[in-house]
Amino acid sequence: MKLGIFGYGNLGRGVEYAVKQNDDVDLVAIFTRRNPNDLNVLTANVPVLNVSEIENWKDKIDVLILCGGSATDLPEQTPKYAKMFNVVDSFDTHARIPEHFANVDTAAKETGHTAVISVGWDPGLFSLARMYANAILPDGKDYTFWGKGVSQGHSDAVRRIEGVQDARQYTVPVDASLNAVRSGETPELSVREKHTRECYVVLKEGADAKRVEHEIVSMPNYFDQYDTTVHFISQEELDKNHKGIPHGGFVIRNGKTGLNNETNHTIEFSLKLDSNPEFTSSVLVAFARAVYKLNQEGQFGCKTIFDIAPAYLSAKTSDELRKIML
Amino acid sequence: MKLGIFGYGNLGRGVEYAVKQNDDVDLVAIFTRRNPNDLNVLTANVPVLNVSEIENWKDKIDVLILCGGSATDLPEQTPKYAKMFNVVDSFDTHARIPEHFANVDTAAKETGHTAVISVGWDPGLFSLARMYANAILPDGKDYTFWGKGVSQGHSDAVRRIEGVQDARQYTVPVDASLNAVRSGETPELSVREKHTRECYVVLKEGADAKRVEHEIVSMPNYFDQYDTTVHFISQEELDKNHKGIPHGGFVIRNGKTGLNNETNHTIEFSLKLDSNPEFTSSVLVAFARAVYKLNQEGQFGCKTIFDIAPAYLSAKTSDELRKIML
Numbered sequence: 001m002k003l004g005i006f007g008y009g010n011l012g013r014g015v016e017y018a019v020k021q022n023d024d025v026d027l028v029a030i031f032t033r034r035n036p037n038d039l040n041v042l043t044a045n046v047p048v049l050n051v052s053e054i055e056n057w058k059d060k061i062d063v064l065i066l067c068g069g070s071a072t073d074l075p076e077q078t079p080k081y082a083k084m085f086n087v088v089d090s091f092d093t094h095a096r097i098p099e100h101f102a103n104v105d106t107a108a109k110e111t112g113h114t115a116v117i118s119v120g121w122d123p124g125l126f127s128l129a130r131m132y133a134n135a136i137l138p139d140g141k142d143y144t145f146w147g148k149g150v151s152q153g154h155s156d157a158v159r160r161i162e163g164v165q166d167a168r169q170y171t172v173p174v175d176a177s178l179n180a181v182r183s184g185e186t187p188e189l190s191v192r193e194k195h196t197r198e199c200y201v202v203l204k205e206g207a208d209a210k211r212v213e214h215e216i217v218s219m220p221n222y223f224d225q226y227d228t229t230v231h232f233i234s235q236e237e238l239d240k241n242h243k244g245i246p247h248g249g250f251v252i253r254n255g256k257t258g259l260n261n262e263t264n265h266t267i268e269f270s271l272k273l274d275s276n277p278e279f280t281s282s283v284l285v286a287f288a289r290a291v292y293k294l295n296q297e298g299q300f301g302c303k304t305i306f307d308i309a310p311a312y313l314s315a316k317t318s319d320e321l322r323k324i325m326l
Numbered sequence: 327m328k329l330g331i332f333g334y335g336n337l338g339r340g341v342e343y344a345v346k347q348n349d350d351v352d353l354v355a356i357f358t359r360r361n362p363n364d365l366n367v368l369t370a371n372v373p374v375l376n377v378s379e380i381e382n383w384k385d386k387i388d389v390l391i392l393c394g395g396s397a398t399d400l401p402e403q404t405p406k407y408a409k410m411f412n413v414v415d416s417f418d419t420h421a422r423i424p425e426h427f428a429n430v431d432t433a434a435k436e437t438g439h440t441a442v443i444s445v446g447w448d449p450g451l452f453s454l455a456r457m458y459a460n461a462i463l464p465d466g467k468d469y470t471f472w473g474k475g476v477s478q479g480h481s482d483a484v485r486r487i488e489g490v491q492d493a494r495q496y497t498v499p500v501d502a503s504l505n506a507v508r509s510g511e512t513p514e515l516s517v518r519e520k521h522t523r524e525c526y527v528v529l530k531e532g533a534d535a536k537r538v539e540h541e542i543v544s545m546p547n548y549f550d551q552y553d554t555t556v557h558f559i560s561q562e563e564l565d566k567n568h569k570g571i572p573h574g575g576f577v578i579r580n581g582k583t584g585l586n587n588e589t590n591h592t593i594e595f596s597l598k599l600d601s602n603p604e605f606t607s608s609v610l611v612a613f614a615r616a617v618y619k620l621n622q623e624g625q626f627g628c629k630t631i632f633d634i635a636p637a638y639l640s641a642k643t644s645d646e647l648r649k650i651m652l
Binding site: 271275306325 | 344460464465592601604612631633639649651
């Protein structure tokens with residue numbers, strides 16, 4: 001399978017790492033909106049090209065992985081490039097998925113391409129865990145806890161406060177709530193009861209720590225509904241201890257069966273990721289394989305993780321999978 | 327969807343419970359090899375029939391769920407009834423799955439039926455967790471821990487010992503090993519390091535406890551490779567505290583990504599089931615829905631959990647799933 005990468009940030013770099021772990025996948029081109037000479041890519045001999053050249057690659061790439069952001073890049077890029085390539089994206093604005101799906105579906109169907117959108121872990125593997133668990137235990141209650149992990153959006157929000165030089169925000173599940181749910185209880189949990197927020201903040205010289213802390217903890221939607229802890233640290237300490245982008249979380253469904261619904265079951269799926277983007281990239285590459293196979297079978301249009309039989313993700317044959325994994 | 331049940335033990339009864347939770351599923355017949363009058367079924371007005379009448383129901387049942395055992399029932403029944411019906415089974419003899427698959431596939435394809443075999447949680451949801459995790463993190467190590475839960479096979483083995491009146495055997499993961507793996511370590515674990523076995527045994531009057539205990543702990547394959555604890559209790563205590571059939575376990579993959587494989591990730595899927603058969607039955611019913619849809623689309627032959635797109639399991643439309651679960 002010949003793969004292209006569009007966009008060379010953390011995700012694009014992660015795709016490059018993942019390709020090296022998959023023998024059936026070759027990286028054949030990296031596209032960027034920047035000057036290609038400014039990119040320091042990992043793979044020797046792979047062409048790095050400005051996006052203006054992408055049309056010339058129409059027949060040379062089996063699947064193009066779109067590594068842009070969900071706010072403005074992907075809503076435009078995925079439908080556009082689904083007209084030229086089979087594509088995979090990690091669009092993660094949950095509320096806009098139906099609209100994005102429709103746009104990509106039209107573009108892909110018109111041109112005989114296959115696309116999968118919103119691949120990653122949430123949306124992605126977490127969605128899958130919710131869906132399987134709901135189909136199996138229709139009478140039950142779902143919980144999703146995120147973290148401990150870095151929220152880029154919340155880190156950015158803190159960095160925009162006057163007097164802040166740098167910041168990292170961690171989302172942390174509330175242990176007592178997580179443990180209650182894991183033990184089979186089905187409490188109603190408020191926003192505050194599910195997660196706390198921890199901020200590590202580097203102040204600019206002369207900034208007022210009290211004011212910055214107040215602005216953080218009272219920030220509407222981002223922090224005001226949570227118990228938030230603010231730690232002021234040096235840039236050195238932040239660089240040393242908080243430069244990673246870990247994340248993860250827990251999807252739990254507690255459900256009931258039996259004559260009078262008296263039997264309890266807990267289904268749990270969890271991730272502990274040292275690098276959120278590297279893991280997401282690995283998911284993207286597995287789904288690129290699926291998209292390639294689906295397209296070869298003539299299954300055109302837009303798919304999500306719900307529409308793709310698991311075996312398509314694997315480099316192994318169905319015979320092998322039945323023998324060694326079932 | 328019109329469902330039939332074949333075999334009315336714990337699994338068949340569990341299917342009956344699950345049907346009541348799924349509005350799109352109707353139970354239309356229960357078949358048994360016993361005298362139908364001996365069955366005390368839950369659902370009012372559902373015909374209970376001897377298997378000799380099953381051919382008359384060929385066009386009246388959308389999916390037949392086979393609730394027999396894997397040792398002798400299913401290897402014969404699933405291929406046989408896949409010639410008359412769409413079928414689902416929970417065949418769980420891992421080593422014989424390729425052979426069983428081939429037999430069922432031939433029967434179903436010849437007659438335009440759809441079958442899914444080996445549905446449940448292991449094989450089943452645990453297989454799925456292994457497969458997704460392996461496709462996403464090709465460089466990693468898998469662990470499966472079972473329990474705490476009742477092993478019927480081991481309980482039966484203890485009951486066959488002379489002097490034993492009744493017995494229940496629990497398989498228990500070794501906490502230290504489970505916690506090491508969950509924290510991202512990738513130890514090589516021996517059989518003994520992964521699970522312990524706990525037996526609750528009721529002796530017949532006059533039986534020699536020392537001899538029974540020795541026969542249990544030294545029993546080849548079943549117990550000799552494990553640290554086994556034997557508790558002698560009264561029949562009353564066994565009936566009171568050990569009549570349930572709980573089970574569950576953990577599927578964990580620790581994998582690596584990054585430039586030099588220096589980034590660690592842990593993917594974990596776990597189940598805690600108060601009733602092993604009731605949960606398995608709920609999985610069977612969700613896959614019966616999938617089999618029905620696949621057959622309507624003309625997708626004939628035998629499938630496994632790897633071959634079925636997740637959305638087929640749900641009573642919800644793809645639009646709804648994208649909106650509320652992705």
